[in-house]
Amino acid sequence: MSLQSFTYTGTFELESGSKIKELQIGYNTYGTINKNRDNVVWVCHALTANSDVFDWWKGFFGENDHFNPEEHFVICANILGSPYGTVNPLSINSTTGQPYYLAFPDFTIRDIVKAHKLLADHLEITHIEILLGGSLGGQQALEWSIIEPQRIKNLILIATNARHSPWGIAFNESQRLAITADRTFYANSPDGGSKGLKAARSIALLSYRGYKTYDITQQEDDNALTDNFKASSYQSYQGQKLVNRYNAYSYWYLTKAMDSHNVGRGRGGVDKALSLVKARTLVIGIKSDVLFPVEEQQYLFRHIPKSAFAELDSFYGHDGFLIETQDLTNIITSFFKTDVKGKIIELQKTA
Ligand SMILES: CC(=O)SCCNC(=O)CCNC(=O)[C@H](O)C(C)(C)COP(=O)(O)OP(=O)(O)OC[C@H]1O[C@@H](n2cnc3c(N)ncnc32)[C@H](O)[C@@H]1OP(=O)(O)O
Numbered sequence: 001m002s003l004q005s006f007t008y009t010g011t012f013e014l015e016s017g018s019k020i021k022e023l024q025i026g027y028n029t030y031g032t033i034n035k036n037r038d039n040v041v042w043v044c045h046a047l048t049a050n051s052d053v054f055d056w057w058k059g060f061f062g063e064n065d066h067f068n069p070e071e072h073f074v075i076c077a078n079i080l081g082s083p084y085g086t087v088n089p090l091s092i093n094s095t096t097g098q099p100y101y102l103a104f105p106d107f108t109i110r111d112i113v114k115a116h117k118l119l120a121d122h123l124e125i126t127h128i129e130i131l132l133g134g135s136l137g138g139q140q141a142l143e144w145s146i147i148e149p150q151r152i153k154n155l156i157l158i159a160t161n162a163r164h165s166p167w168g169i170a171f172n173e174s175q176r177l178a179i180t181a182d183r184t185f186y187a188n189s190p191d192g193g194s195k196g197l198k199a200a201r202s203i204a205l206l207s208y209r210g211y212k213t214y215d216i217t218q219q220e221d222d223n224a225l226t227d228n229f230k231a232s233s234y235q236s237y238q239g240q241k242l243v244n245r246y247n248a249y250s251y252w253y254l255t256k257a258m259d260s261h262n263v264g265r266g267r268g269g270v271d272k273a274l275s276l277v278k279a280r281t282l283v284i285g286i287k288s289d290v291l292f293p294v295e296e297q298q299y300l301f302r303h304i305p306k307s308a309f310a311e312l313d314s315f316y317g318h319d320g321f322l323i324e325t326q327d328l329t330n331i332i333t334s335f336f337k338t339d340v341k342g343k344i345i346e347l348q349k350t351a
């Protein structure tokens with residue numbers, strides 16, 4: 001179904017104590033909820049995706065895919081701060097009548113999840129059969145499973161972590177430095193900071209892919225070349241591709257939200273928080289992921305009570321979670337066929 005919208009008319013209080021009035025949330029649904037209300041699949045999207053999961057996760061979500069509207073009622077909501085239908089820095093601040101831009105309040109992964117909860121309540125979804133997400137989406141899914149263990153039956157965490165790492169924060173800070181080096185960022189206009197955003201995305205790409213990805217896809221045949229390399233134009237192209245569909249303000253705030261992720265904050269530490277997850281959990285890591293290395297998912301596996309672990313082999317690195325849809329389908333199919341506790345799922349490769 002096309003983009004739908006829900007506006008929470010109460011005052012939405014953020015973890016920082018700041019408040020947002022009239023929280024608008026854009027979301028997509030696919031399929032129909034069944035009589036027992038036990039076919040809900042809720043997807044938490046990653047950094048720059050949107051609620052149209054049938055568009056960006058094709059091969060995994062779609063008419064003829066593993067998660068299809070015939071069997072499942074799929075929901076994906078645009079996250080707080082993202083520019084695809086939910087309140088974000090380019091939205092009009094009802095108090096001033098002007099767009100927020102840099103007056104948008106800082107928010108955390110917990111605030112993003114709090115908005116998901118409001119939407120779930122509004123849609124009367126008391127039971128989520130499967131909650132899943134990769135990367136920043138996995139951070140939300142994990143956080144949600146800790147605060148509402150009764151609502152979530154199965155949890156699938158892909159290429160994610162319990163607490164954002166110093167390495168991940170450093171990548172985000174370098175991207176923010178690129179954005180703020182573009183002084184137009186402070187102009188508070190829809191395309192402010194575009195050049196900075198382009199540079200930021202090219203930095204991010206280095207963490208989403210890896211040496212091997214570039215070696216395979218951007219290798220030169222011409223030994224005589226001294227300039228104008230494919231790898232250079234690729235960086236520039238990917239940076240511009242994001243500028244064409246996103247804005248520097250949402251990106252800046254969302255990278256800050258990612259940095260804030262720590263399930264142990266105020267809960268007596270990460271291990272204690274992970275022990276609160278009641279969902280039957282599948283944790284998937286990607287061998288070549290340099291941003292969320294597989295040790296982070298093994299850690300989740302060791303500390304979430306009813307969990308299984310699988311490793312996915314992809315030369316794409318972290319972004320493999322968006323691309324290796326057949327392998328994801330195979331792993332998830334195996335997971336739902338077995339009753340697992342502390343099980344390592346071997347990936348069954350299809351020819
Ligand atoms: C409204 C919307 O568009 S929403 C978009 C949805 N996006 C999301 O949800 C975010 C999540 N998705 C992603 O991050 C990405 O789409 C991924 C990871 C799934 C795939 O990344 P892609 O950029 O498609 O793949 P890849 O890294 O192979 O790059 C291919 C692109 O780079 C171009 N390219 C490849 N090599 C070069 C080069 N040397 N120089 C210039 N361009 C190059 C290709 O022509 C291709 O261009 P296209 O995207 O216009 O077709």
Ligand SMILES: N[C@@H](CCO)C(=O)O
Nearest residue numbers: 046047048049135136
């Ligand atoms: N490529 C992903 C970020 C990595 O999780 C996105 O742009 O959402």
